[in-house]
Amino acid sequence: MDVTLRQLGVFVAVTDHEGFGTGAASLGMSQSSVSHALAALERTVRGELVHRDIPVRPTPLGETLLPHARAALAAARxxxxxxxxxxGTATASTIGLAVxxxxxxxxxxxLLRLWHQHLPDTEVRIYEGLDQELARWLADGTVDAAVLVDPDPHPEGGLLLATDTFHAVLRADHPLAHEESITLADLLEDPLLASTSGCEPQITRLHAQAGLPYRPAQRIRELTTLLAMVEAGLGVAVIPTLAASMLPATLILTPLQPRLERRLVLTGPSNRPWHPHVTAIRDLTAHRTDPASAPTDHPTRT
Known part of the structure; x- marks a missing residue:
């Protein structure tokens, strides 16, 4: 099968940018060149890879082959x-990091300040996603590295960046806000607001440990929206302490018992060799930082 990296790059760009014109612009190519390259790839794989609509979407064949295309491009990089x-040639390189x-x-x-200071030839492009998306992006080559939450097993070569714990988010005028610690049972009278952007498996586990059903009154994707709803008095929430910097002054973190930690691990892919620049940022981070509880800069009961 005569497939070129250029054809694979065109396929990924057209899909990611949902159009031939925008995909061509991202590659610095003409739209006609992109169309010809994709058509040649489709002849090779014996089928259409994208629907020629606006926005462009992959066909079933395209969905099947897209992860392979990403992985091949990542391996080539x-x-x-x-x-x-x-x-010994110092060349600039861009790596994708999912968090x-x-x-x-x-x-x-x-971390970005540390990497920029000591590895100026490495540009880190950030991909923010849900916990469940990160491992998939890493495996299919969308990104070269990821910070995974509670990976099991611990990935070979992975670096523990930090651990943090789960706290209740309460209004400062909530009767329980200034307790040394509380339990989930203490919050049964309050509507539970849950974020779907991550951490829901851990919050579900907290409820199971407490012998309580997990029944959120609302499930909200954006954490900022969730916090705004708590601030408005619409309920309470449970979040990791790393989110403390996002809280307004009217909200406070109160420790939960029993205590539940999550591990944040920087790693490359397990299904192909790591990009050398991923290894470099891992090694630099290991020597310059200590894996410890994540810092917070917001009031919390501890």
């Missing part, structure tokens, strides 16, 4: 970087 490293929203807010800024 890694091969080029490995060759440069072998020859959950709370990590993007709570840990990422200081």
């Amino acid at each position: 890694g091969l080029t970087a490995a060759a440069d490293a072998h020859h 959950p929203p709370t990590v993007a807010r709570g840990l990422l800024p200081r």
Whole structure:
């Protein structure tokens, strides 16, 4: 099968940008060149890969082949970087890093400063996603690295960045807000607001440990919306301490008992060699930081 990396890159770009014109612009190619390259790939794989509508969407065949295309492109990027490293050639390279929203807010800024200061040839492009999306993006080559939440088993070569715990988010005027710690049973009179953008498996586990049913009154995707609803007095929520910096002054974190931690692990893919620049940021981070409880800069009862 005569497939080229250029054809695969065109396929991924057209799909990701949902159009031939925008895909071509992202690659610095003409739209006609992109159309010809994709048509050639479709002849090779014996079927259409995308629907020629607006927005462009992959066909069933396209959905099947897209992860393979991403993985092949990721492997090619890694091969080029490995060759440069072998020859001692310092070349700039871009790697994709997938992170959950709370990590993007709570840990990422200081990590990006560290990497930029000591590895100026490495550009890290951030992909923010739900916990369940990150491992899939890493496996299919959408990204070169990810910060995974509670990976099981611990990935080979993975670096524990931090652990944090789950707290109740209450209004500062809530009767329980200033307790040393509370239980989920203490909150049964309050509507539970749950975020679907991550951490729901851990919050479900907390309820199971307490012998309580998990019955959120509302399930909200955006964490900022969730916090605004708590601030408005519409209920309470449970979030990890890394999200503390997102809280307004009217909200407070109160520790929950029993205590539940989550582990945040920086890793490359398990199904192909790591991009050398991913190894470099892992090694730098391991030497410059200590895996510890995630810092917070917001009032919390501890």
